[in-house]
Amino acid sequence: MSDTPDVPSRLNTGVAHNARVWNYWIGGKDNYEVDQQVGEHVAGMFPIIRAIARADRDFLGRAVRYLAAERGVRQFLDIGTGLPTVDNTHEIAQRIAPDARIVYVDNDPIVLAHARTLLTSTREGVTDYIDADVHDPAAILERATRTLDFTKPVAVMMLGILNFVLDYDKARDIVRQVLAAVPSGSFLVLTHPTFDDALGGAGQIPAMKFWNENATPPITARSGTDIAAFFDGLELLEPGLVSCSQWHADSDSPGAVPQFGAVAVKP
Numbered sequence: 001m002s003d004t005p006d007v008p009s010r011l012n013t014g015v016a017h018n019a020r021v022w023n024y025w026i027g028g029k030d031n032y033e034v035d036q037q038v039g040e041h042v043a044g045m046f047p048i049i050r051a052i053a054r055a056d057r058d059f060l061g062r063a064v065r066y067l068a069a070e071r072g073v074r075q076f077l078d079i080g081t082g083l084p085t086v087d088n089t090h091e092i093a094q095r096i097a098p099d100a101r102i103v104y105v106d107n108d109p110i111v112l113a114h115a116r117t118l119l120t121s122t123r124e125g126v127t128d129y130i131d132a133d134v135h136d137p138a139a140i141l142e143r144a145t146r147t148l149d150f151t152k153p154v155a156v157m158m159l160g161i162l163n164f165v166l167d168y169d170k171a172r173d174i175v176r177q178v179l180a181a182v183p184s185g186s187f188l189v190l191t192h193p194t195f196d197d198a199l200g201g202a203g204q205i206p207a208m209k210f211w212n213e214n215a216t217p218p219i220t221a222r223s224g225t226d227i228a229a230f231f232d233g234l235e236l237l238e239p240g241l242v243s244c245s246q247w248h249a250d251s252d253s254p255g256a257v258p259q260f261g262a263v264a265v266k267p
Helices: 019-023 033-045 049-070 089-096 109-113 135-143 168-181 203-213 226-229
Strands: 075-079 101-106 126-131 157-159 187-193 259-265
Touching: 019 033, 019 049, 019 109, 033 049, 033 075, 033 203, 049 089, 049 157, 049 259, 075 089, 075 135, 089 101, 101 109, 126 135, 135 168, 157 168, 168 187, 168 226, 187 226, 226 259
Parallel strands: 075 101, 075 157, 101 126, 157 187
Antiparallel strands: 187 259
């Protein structure tokens, strides 16, 4: 493991935390009573939140399978991985390509405590975990080079993480810094909540206000136009920026949810 700070000293079980509440919404067991209480309250205000959580997780699976099987990607940098559950990035990628190399990044101490689950790997591949904050992309990139070869394409995964970077210019700069470090042929895989009415996102606003008053870290939604700008300079793959539930979706997939998702390649 790349980093092993003191987990107990950083773990606050008295305040709901996104990684644990998200785990609760998708049916996991790695959460506390405070996470369940806040999660239930948010779900009462915005009932589609559980569908959003599941759709985001399903998008991850489809995107990783597509990149590993159809695009030959063998390196994944998963920033803001959250708590491990069924079919994590390394499990999906290494099922297709046993030599795939995956680096997970998160700064939640409970995710760190579960990192041994993340660190399972095939004999041919590598899985590693970095304890770092998305606000410090330079540190992430420096540590990731210990496992990943940045002269070869990397799939940068940013699923539901930039919504915790409240300053929009800072969020865009983080994407630019990370993508500048990887070569042509690399990919950006991104999801982000939206308040756009076209996807039924207006209900996110009061729910996020409650969240920001009762949980951590603070969160924001953005317009589709602002989310699209994260892909400036990249080539969006079909079908472009859409509800994450509809990206390469099966015919029996659920309807649109107010969470945009897309995959783009660096020219």
